[in-house]
Every structure is written in structure tokens, then in C-alpha cells.
């Protein structure tokens with residue numbers, strides 16, 4: 001599904017004129033099977049989020065290629081990258097990243113609006129998903145009127161609304177208590193099983209990593225598979 005080949009990436013840091021490159025990813029190669037849940041663990045600053053940004057096309061690697069379903073995406077310009085992302089990828093973040101001025105319904109509807117889907121179809125699809133993830137009761141709430149777990153459900157629904165084959169998650173349970181974390185993990189598992197959605201999940205949390213088919217460790221700018229776990 002997703003293949004990264006020989007990815008290298010550095011950030012330039014320091015004052016203007018005195019910048020020096022700090023290598024973050026060093027000849028990293030990696031493959032995610034369709035329908036898998038893969039987790040990436042590693043210490044803070046090891047380059048996990050940077051890799052996710054590169055896999056999703058937010059950031060261009062200095063060298064190397066990313067291929068998604070046979071399409072080389074690392075050559076895309078920004079417009080093509082954005083269109084491809086809207087079509088193929090969903091995202092879940094630690095801090096939810098909901099639009100504060102939009103209700104639950106409107107936050108979930110937003111990707112469909114960006115895709116130019118008609119109002120009638122949007123309404124039907126959002127209502128159906130609200131049912132499926134149990135958010136009908138809070139459909140008219142703004143994010144600041146929701147619990148953390150509800151906000152993460154809204155962000156998962158927003159990631160799902162376009163029916164993407166892949167969802168990237170960066171510390172999806174990092175802001176949740178352990179009970180809510182279990183709920184969100186159960187939701188991710190069931191989406192993987194029932195819809196075959198591929199998940200790439202960055203986490204510091206062993207319980208999150210444990211739902212993955214394969215756990216990768218980020219270390220010294222490369223990934224190493226570190227143990228296979230068969231969940232449930």
C-alpha cells in the first residue's frame with residue numbers, strides 16, 4: 001500500500017547564514033501492507049512525525065521516494081499532493097485539530113465540502129456516520145462543548161467521512177484518560193476489521209502499539225521492525 005524507499009531528510013537549524021543541517025531520517029526504507037495496522041514508536045525527537053509528514057506528502061524528503069498504491073507521490077507538487085491526500089488519507093492528531101467555530105456536524109462535513117460534494121449527499125453521509133460512531137447527541141455542539149473522547153471521535157469521523165483507504169494517527173490517545181483510550185482503540189480496531197482501513201499510528205504508549213500487526217522502532221534515522229503482535 002505505502003512504500004518508502006531510501007528516504008533522507010534533514011532540517012536546517014541555526015541563525016541565518018550560519019545554518020547547519022541536522023539529519024533526521026537517514027536512508028529509511030519501509031513498507032505498509034494494505035489492511036494492516038502499523039505502529040511506530042521511538043523516543044521524542046527521533047523523527048516519527050517527520051516521517052508521517054513525508055508519507056502523507058505534507059513535506060518533501062531531501063531524497064528517496066514514496067509510493068502509494070503504485071503511484072509515486074513524492075514527486076507531486078503541492079496541489080496534487082493536497083488532492084491526493086483529500087482522496088486517500090485521513091488524519092487523527094493528539095490535539096484533535098477540530099475547527100473551533102464549527103459544530104460536530106460541520107467539522108465532519110468539511111472534507112466533503114472541500115471535495116465539492118453536494119449538500120444533499122453531504123448531509124446524508126454525515127448523518128449516517130454520526131450514527132455509526134455514536135455522536136448524534138452532540139451533533140450541534142462546538143468542540144469546546146465536547147469531552148476529550150468525544151472530540152477524538154469527531155476527528156476520527158472527520159478522517160473517515162471521505163472513506164480513505166489509509167488513516168495516519170499521531171499520538172491519537174495522547175490526550176485521553178485510559179478508559180477513553182480503550183474506547184478509541186476499540187474503534188480503530190473495528191474500523192480496521194470491518195472496513196479494511198490501513199492505519200499508521202505513532203505512539204509512545206505500549207497499549208496503543210499493541211493493537212498493531214507490526215511495531216516499528218525509530219532509531220538513528222531508520223525504522224526497524226521490533227516484534228510482531230497479533231491483537232485480540
Ligand SMILES: Nc1ncnc2c1ncn2[C@@H]1O[C@H](COP(=O)(O)OP(=O)(O)OP(=O)(O)O)[C@@H](O)[C@H]1O
Pocket residue numbers: 011012013024042043044045046047048049050051
Ligand atoms: N520544522 C522543523 N525545523 C527544524 N527542525 C525540526 C523541524 N521539525 C522537526 N525538527 C527536528 O527534527 C527532529 C525530529 O522531529 P519529529 O517531530 O519528527 O520528532 P518525533 O519523533 O515526532 O518526536 P515527538 O515524539 O516528541 O513528537 C527533532 O530533533 C526536531 O527538533
Ligand SMILES: [Mg+2]
Pocket residue numbers: 048049050170
Ligand atoms: Mg511527533
